[in-house]
Amino acid sequence: MTTDPIIQLEHVNVARGNNIILHDLSLTVRAGEHLAILGPNGCGKSTLLKTVTCELYPIVSPETQVHIMGRARWDLTELKRRMGVVAADLPGRQTLTTTGFDAILTGFFSSSTLWPNLHVTDAMRERAEEVLHLVGGEKLRDKFVGEMSAGQQRRIMIGRAMAGTAGEAQMLLLDEPSNALDLAAQRDLREMLRGLAQKGVAILLITHHIADILPEIERIVMMRDGRIVADGSKKELLTAERLSGLFGGEIHMTERDGYWNAW
Numbered sequence: 001m002t003t004d005p006i007i008q009l010e011h012v013n014v015a016r017g018n019n020i021i022l023h024d025l026s027l028t029v030r031a032g033e034h035l036a037i038l039g040p041n042g043c044g045k046s047t048l049l050k051t052v053t054c055e056l057y058p059i060v061s062p063e064t065q066v067h068i069m070g071r072a073r074w075d076l077t078e079l080k081r082r083m084g085v086v087a088a089d090l091p092g093r094q095t096l097t098t099t100g101f102d103a104i105l106t107g108f109f110s111s112s113t114l115w116p117n118l119h120v121t122d123a124m125r126e127r128a129e130e131v132l133h134l135v136g137g138e139k140l141r142d143k144f145v146g147e148m149s150a151g152q153q154r155r156i157m158i159g160r161a162m163a164g165t166a167g168e169a170q171m172l173l174l175d176e177p178s179n180a181l182d183l184a185a186q187r188d189l190r191e192m193l194r195g196l197a198q199k200g201v202a203i204l205l206i207t208h209h210i211a212d213i214l215p216e217i218e219r220i221v222m223m224r225d226g227r228i229v230a231d232g233s234k235k236e237l238l239t240a241e242r243l244s245g246l247f248g249g250e251i252h253m254t255e256r257d258g259y260w261n262a263w
């Protein structure tokens with residue numbers, strides 16, 4: 001069954017500063033797909049994510065197209081809310097003194113805290129409760145984000161990203177989600193993301209850690225020097241030979257319980 005594309009990029013070139021970072025890049029992601037975008041440092045993964053969230057715009061050319069959830073134009077706040085973007089950093093200093101529950105509610109407004117002028121509805125509270133439960137954050141409800149561990153913060157930030165995504169296209173975009181987490185927190189995060197993937201939340205994961213690739217992720221997109229150099233199934237692409245070519249040097253792989261490790 002094919003579903004409508006959530007992300008549709010055609011012949012996209014993106015510049016940052018004086019350099020062109022993405023070169024003639026085309027990518028289509030459909031609703032419900034789980035995929036990982038892999039590539040070495042500086043290959044343009046985060047630039048691609050920022051293009052998808054319309055924080056960066058492509059150089060205009062006749063063949064270039066960017067359609068996100070079927071639309072070429074978006075209000076940035078609404079798009080971020082609908083896409084479920086999990087950034088590597090907290091949204092602002094105010095978040096540190098915001099409780100876990102309120103931090104999830106800020107996802108409806110893309111704000112750093114619950115400013116007094118924001119109108120929180122009963123439906124939002126209900127959804128935030130649901131999300132708090134989904135991410136297993138019940139114990140973090142009344143704790144200040146600034147007093148949480150990195151893993152607990154990540155959990156709440158994933159909840160925040162999910163708050164506004166109820167409905168037809170639930171998708172999480174994660175940029176290096178396991179950075180700065182210890183081994184146990186990495187495992188907890190992966191298991192939580194697996195649970196969400198199994199509940200139908202589409203996962204788009206940007207990483208250079210092979211161990212972050214959930215068993216549910218079936219599609220791998222490989223990037224190098226601002227280009228997509230391979231796009232296919234995990235079986236085809238997650239091999240020692242392919243990864244050695246992508247990252248350079250000799251890489252070995254082992255598989256255990258659906259997860260892969262590379263060294």
Ligand SMILES: Nc1ncnc2c1ncn2[C@@H]1O[C@H](COP(=O)(O)OP(=O)(O)OP(=O)(O)O)[C@@H](O)[C@H]1O
Pocket residue numbers: 016017018021039040041042043044045046047048208
């Ligand atoms: N704000 C910026 N201004 C100018 N160039 C930038 C900017 N941000 C990133 N770049 C450049 O764009 C290129 C791609 O960076 P990007 O962050 O997209 O790569 P990445 O694959 O996400 O890297 P990493 O794995 O290290 O996070 C790099 O050469 C980087 O130096």
